[in-house]
Amino acid sequence: MKYVSTRGTPDLGQFSDVLLMGLAPDGGLAMPESIPAFGPADLEALRGLSYPDLAFAVMRPFITDVPEDDLRALLHRTYRSDVFHSADMTPLTRLGDSQLYLLELSNGPSLAFKDMAMQFLGEIFEYVLERRGEVLNILGATSGDTGSAAEYAMLGKARVNVFMLSPHGRMSTFQQAQMFSLHEPNIFNIAVEGVFDDCQDLVKAVNADAPFKARYEIGAVNSINWARVLAQAVYYFKAYLALNLAPGQPVDFSVPSGNFGNVFAGYLAKSMGLPVGQLIVASNENDVLHDFFSSGTYHVRPAERVAMTSSPSMDIGKASNFERYLYLIADRDGAQTRTWWEGVGRGEPVALHGSAHWDAVTASEFRSGRSTHADRLNTIRRIDREYGRLIDPHTADGVLVGERHLRPGVPMVCLETALPAKFGETVQEAVGRIPGRPERFLNIEDAPRTFEVMPNDVQVLKAYIAAKLGALKGEVSPTR
Template structure:
């Protein structure tokens, strides 16, 4: 399988090349040159597979440059019950008889769904770099959970350094402590004076400097990395099979969304033949995606217009993975996507309403809703009172919006994004009690902090990276 860019560049190489690449040379995102599909009978053959074997079946068509035995080993080393604290890896739990289900994705090392892909990235990065006798310096941005998931996945990986940007003062105390308490020689935490989108723009600006990127071997673990999207598609298949429905029966999924990577993985599963009906995008007050799927108009929000909310991992005004979706909507036209993104970069509104492309959007199965702080509090309290289950505020956004789009007789699977312990102040406000947390994180907020605060300036970031790497030589 070879890969191309969403903006038109061809011949990006095979999986291992795009794994280490980050952004494509033209600024686009890597996409496979075609999407393989499963027939109904092939889907049935996947139904009883254990998680690691299912992951192999789903991912293998996209990863053809790693020997079969090695890829199987990497996936079995990744998806182990002792890592994800469940023999099912991603259990599906009904909320009473409501027709709503929680897809539990937050039982891994950092207590967030990002672990599902990031643990695989840790394994496959190490494998590919050892095969090539190379080193990689990962530059990433996090609105909350990507950072800790990436850092936990890259611990004790001597061929990888991690430079992780986060918005200064905009994550929960638990999220901050998870990252900044780490004192490892290959982990560098950088708090940026700005919002998440500023962090994301800095990552893209560094990637756009081809000379710097090549000299300092800059790679990516954000959801712009194709390997993350691919790994996330697996749990949609697993959730579908866990419901044990008749062959061909549809399932709807509701996904709390900020950067669009998680829900795009569901769209990838659907394009591969999984009987997914609706893909419901749940936004918080930062409702760029809700606006698009409701009206056809896509307009990014500048940093000063990104609200600080009680579901902070979704405080995003520019959804990076949305470009992959538009690439498919545009019939895989890199020229069309490049034109749209040039307009977005100029701050213009890209409006597909009333165009043939809008017909493709409506046919894709996406719908969207939004939630507010008051909605989150009511939903957390209701789920706790009705079902005896505490959920985090992002998952509450998903449950609220998922309820709105439920269809009679069709299961609505709401993706859990994090354990409530990561947002205990909001959960306490909503439910009147603190969520339990794993023993290993009991006093994490009291541990020392290690990291720096930098201005929202690409030259300051480059200087910091250069200085840290030169000290390690």
């Protein structure tokens, strides 16, 4: 399987190449040359597989440059019950006798859904880098959960260093403690004076400097990395198979979404032949995605207009993975996608309503909705009262918006994105008690923290990266 750029570059190499690449040289995102499809018989053959074997079946068509036995071994090392604290990896729980189901994705090391892909990245990075005799310096941006998931996945990886940007003071107390309490020689936490989109723009600016990127061997773990999207597609298959539906019967998914990576993984699964009906994009007050799916116009929200909310991992005004969706809507027209996205970079909207492209959007069966702080509190309280189940505020966004789009006889699977413990203040406000947490995270807020506060300045960031990597090689003195 070869990969191409959403902006037209025809040959980016194979899976291992795009794994280490981050952004494509033309600024676009990696996409497979084609999307293999599973027929009804193929889907039936997946029933009863363990999670790692299911992951192999789903991912193998896209990863053809890794020997079959090696890939199987990698996936079995990744998806273990002692890592994800469940033999089922992603248990599917029905809420009472309703049509609502929770897909539990938050039992991993960082208590967030991003562990499902990030643990795979840790294993595949180590494998590919070892084979190539290379090192990789990961530069990432997080609105809360990507950072800790990436850092836990890369602990002890001798060939990987992590530079993680986060918006200063805009994560939950637990999220900050989870990241900043790590004191590892290959982990560097940077709190940027700005919002998540500023962090994301800094990552893109560094990637756009080709000589710097090459000299310092910069890679990515954000959802722009194709491997993450691919790994996340697996649990859509897992949820569908767990429902034991009749062949071809559809299932709807509601996905809390800010950067569009998690829900795009569902669209990938649908494009592969999984009988997915509606894909519900659940937004918080930062509702640029809801605006698009309800009006046909996508308009980036500038940093000063990104609200600070109680579902902070979705406090995003520019959804990076949306470019992959536009690329497919444009029938893989890289030139058209480049035109749209370069316009986005200039602050121009992507206006599709009434066009042939909007017909493609409609056919893709995306739906959307918006939730507020009051909605989240009410939903957390109601789900706890009616079903005895505590959910975090992001999952509450997904449940509420999913309920609005229920269809008779069609299951609605809501993707759990984090455990309530990560957002204890909001959950306590809703139900009057502090949610429980795994013993390993007791009193984590009191742990010493190591991080660097930095202005929103790409030159300052580059100098910091150069100094730290030079120090690791013994070339210069550390800056702290």
